[in-house]
Amino acid sequence: MTGAEPRPLRTGSLRLRVSWASFGVFALAVIALIVLVDWRFGVQSTRELKDRMQARGDLVVSAARDYPRDNQYLAVKATGNGIRGTVVLPNGQEFHGPNLGELVDPVRVERQLPGKRKLIMVADRTETSAAQRRLRQLLTLLGVGTLLIAALVQALVIRLSLRPLDRMTSLARSIAGGHRGGRLAPTKRNTDMGRSAAAFDEMLDALEGAERQARESEERVRRFLADAAHELRTPLAGVQAAAEAVVQSSPETSFEERERLNVLMAREARRASRLVEDLLSIARIDEGLELRWEPVDLLALARSEAERIRLLANHVQVVVAGTPAVVSGDTDRLAQVLANLLGNARRYSERGGVVTVQVGQHGPWAYAEVADAGPGVPPADRERIFDRLVRLDSARDRGSGGAGLGLAIAQGIARAHGGNLECVEPPPGQPGALFRLLLPIRPAEL
Known part of the structure; x- marks a missing residue:
């Protein structure tokens, strides 16, 4: 199943987009302000004109009582004062005041006079409209000037505001050029730019x-291959030397000498075969072990492996104690872990020593926990001892049989079960090494 195709990123100029967007918003605000001020000025001017007409109408109503x-x-x-009055009688007769000329933009106000007469006042709004036009022109000039100044200031502000993006770009190119370690280190992480810079650093x-x-990893693989080749070369060289000695032996060579060469060749072949098996086990662990999950009693398994060690080496005493602990796992693989730990404990225990399993x-x-009475493991080497093809100075004797893969395999098996294998500090006063195998208690997986 193929993944979704990557969505192309729009790479238009962010500076231009931000500039035009902010300039457009500011321009709309300026235009709206001009329209609002112009409308408000017109409304206010008309209202003031009508108020003057109403005041003059009040005077005429008062005089109508004195001169009915x-x-x-x-x-x-x-x-x-720009207002022309007309008195209209009930019969329709009209009395006009002095002629003020043609009214271009009239405003009309009516008042009732005593005797059912009507006063009609008309005023010209031309002067007010002219003032409004002058105000509109002034506001337009101010708005255009404001927009020009705002555009210049905005360009400078946006350039300064987007400077962190330029720094981010420079840092990315610097790192792409091989200069590692550079970071943006934002001072504030709760802002948009701070979050982006923090994500970039992460x-x-x-x-x-x-x-x-x-x-x-590449260095470890290279070192591992070199060490594996070195380890494998030794038994292969022994097999080759023994085989050449057998081929080149004369008919007068004794049966004992031939037998010795055959035994040497078989022993070196077994060492090479064991090393190859260990390498295959490491490869399987890296790829993911296929485990056969079933309930496993660690105490019973430890007793079984301890009995096997007693048969192989009677020079040490193996003591198993504790309480039953049932886990889910692969019996053969967990037995391999315990066998490795007990084998190491036996190998580095002196005659008459005691190996305990708790x-x-x-x-x-x-x-x-598997403890022995051997030389122990220095604290600085308690993690390194699980590396592949690592043997401590006290274990460098190739005759002891180890190639430095056993503990790495055992730890890999433990981690494949969801647990771990570690070398821990033994209790005060107790010599030797202490290895602890931890496994989760859980139902068997189907």
Whole structure:
């Protein structure tokens, strides 16, 4: 199943997009402000004009009480200051004030006078409209000037604001050029730019960590292959030497000498075969072991492996103690782990020494501890001892049989079961090494 095709990233200029977007928003705000001020000025001017007309109408209404029959006087009194008054009688007769000329943009206000008369006042809004036009022109000039200044300031501000992106780009190119270790180190991580910079730094940490692990893994593989070739070369050289000696032997060579050469060749072949098997086990662990899950009693398994060690080496005493601890796992693989630990303990224990196996449970974990009375493992080597093809100075005798793969295989099997194998500090006053096998207590997996 193929993954979804990558969605192309739009790579238009961020600076231009931000500039046009912010400039457009600011321009709309300026235009809206100009329209609002112009509308508000027109409304306010009309309202003030009507208020003046209403005030003059109040004066005419008051005079109509004093001069109830002088309609012409009232019309004249209503006229002035841009306002022309007309008194209309109930019969339709009209009395006009002085002619103020043609009204271009009239505003009309009506008032009721005593005697069912009506006062009509009309004012020209031309001056107000002219003032509004001048104001509109002024606002337009100010708006255009403001937009020009804002565009210049905005370009500078955006350039400064987007400077971290330029730094991010420079850092990426620097790292691509081989200069590792550079970071943005944002001062604030709760901002948009801070989160982006923090994510960028985390990505660089992950990439450089992966690169470092790849290099270390490559170096470990190269070293492992070199060490494996070196280890395998020794028994193969022994087989070759013994075989050449047999081929080149004369008919007068004694039967004992031939037998010795055959035994040497078989022994070296077994060493090579054992090393190849260990290498295959390491490869299987790396690829993922196929385990046959079933309930396994660690205490019974430890007793069985201890009995096997007693038969192989009667110069040490093996003591198994503890309580039953049932785990889910592969019986043969777990037996291989215990056999490796007991074999190492036997190999490095002096004659008459005691190897103890303690089995029990602690919380969700089952454990099996194997302790010996040998030279022990220095604290600095308690992790390194599980590396492949690693043997401590006290174990470099090739005659002891180990190639430095047993503990690596045992730890790999333990981790494949969801547990671990570790070399821990023995209790005070107890010599030798102490290995602890931890396995989770869980139902068998089908």
